[in-house]
Amino acid sequence: MKTTLFKTSLLCGLIFASASCKRDETITPEIPPSDGTEMTLQGGEGASNAVNAVYVDLSAEKQTSIARNSWHLGFYTGSEFRVIVNNQTDATALATEFTDINAVNPSNVDFSAMVFNQTAPSPALFDLLDDSLGRINQTAIAEISATASENRVYIVNPVLATTVAAENLWKIRVLRNGSNGYTLQYARLADTNFQTANITKDATYNFQFFSFTGGAVQVEPQKADWDFVWSKSMYIHFFQGRYVPYSFSDIILINHLASVQAAEVIFENGDxxxxxxxxxxxHLNQITLTNNRNTIGSTWRGILSAPFGALQDRYYILKDNDNNIFKIRFLSMGAGTTDGGNRGYPQLEYKLLKEG
Known part of the structure; x- marks a missing residue:
């Protein structure tokens, strides 16, 4: 159960004016989880290309909106040394043969594999994207080795597009910094000098985030303080007989790295x-919860064919990292003519089923 710390001072004796107050005592009250409410997520302007990712903490009735383009890299705080690229802007990372970042320039790297063509995507493009299931051991950037000479330079394209311009690309090299941190070298692709940043792991978060233009940046709340994120994000889509990378609007990903679990319940025309x-x-004993971060994914809404908008034949069960269990129903999202919502501002309601 999430708690809030505060201090209360013992009262000074009123009878003996000379008596001093005793030291403060720390009291840790238990704050019960929310019983449930309705919520409109603040995705911001842009409709299907809404500018924000929204992190939701059901037990605290709290949402946190963060600009999707506010970061470029995420540095994993767990036992492995892993770096993710921003899948909320469809970023890709291409390994080079170099270990000297200053040696890399537009004339000696081939970044044509970073070009996106949905009708005929390069099979190699999947290797430049982080795993759509969020498995931390399948990042586009290889695990950062303790042997510095094994860590190669990567080219990072912050957005996926049908054309790639060298001036929009960055080059990076990441090293381990002791047993609990990273050293990042980064520069524009054509630059001959690089900048350096040191990132220290903080186990209260899943990742420490970094922007090439703004330095360290706060993105996700602490890992105990969010259950799922609503955003636009890179995923996969079955298109013309094969799977292709696809940037999904309104996708919902659970906080699987912090043990959140979920299940989809379709109650119409089913068992x-x-x-x-x-x-x-x-009814919980009839439901199987999973840690798959895509359990909700895009299944909660329809945009390509009727019924449009938030689907009313299903709802979701979610268990947070404090073992509180909620049921969630999405009410609207602003797709089609019958949904009644505002695209970029989806509405949902939830109810506490079982307190952890």
Whole structure:
């Protein structure tokens, strides 16, 4: 259960004016999780290309909106030394043969593989994207080696596009900094001098985030303080007989690295016919929760064919990292003519089923 720390001073004796106050005592009250509410997520302007990612903490009735383009790299704070690129802007990372960042320039690297063509995508493009399932051991950038000479220079394209211009690319090299940190070398592709930044792991977060233009930046809340993120994000899509990279709007990814679990419940025309209103704690033994970060994904909404908008034949069960269990129903998202919502500002409601 999440708690809030505060201090309370013992009262000084009023009878003995000369008596001093005793030291403060720390009290840690337990704050019960929210019983549930309705929420409109603040995705911001842009409609299907909404500018923000929204991190949601159900137990605290809290949402945190962060500009999707506010960061370029995320440095993993767990036991492995891993670096992610920004899948909320469809970033890619291409390995070079170099270990000297100053030796890399537009004339000696071939970045044509970073060009995106949806109708005929390069199979190699998938290797330049982080894993769509969020598996930390399958990042586009190889695990950072303890042997410095094994860490190669990468080219990072902050956005996926049908054309790639050298002036928009960055080159990076990441080294380990002791047992609990990273050293980042970074520069524009054509630059002959690089900048350096040191990043220290903080286990209260999943990642420490960095912007090439702004330095260290706060993106995700502490890992105990969010359950899922709503955003536009790189995923995969079955298109013309094969899977292709696809930038999905309105995708919802659970905080799988912090042990959040979820399940989808489709109650119409299926074996499980319990509606959202009727679902209670007694039904939980019929539900299988999983740690797949894409459990909700894009399944909650329809945009390509009817029914459009937030689908009303399903809802979701989510267990947070404090073992509180909620049911969630999406009410609108602003797609089609019958949804009634505002694209970029999806509405949902949720209810506590079981306190952790």
């Amino acid at each position: 499980f016919n319990v509606t959202y209103a009727d679902f209670s704690e007694t």
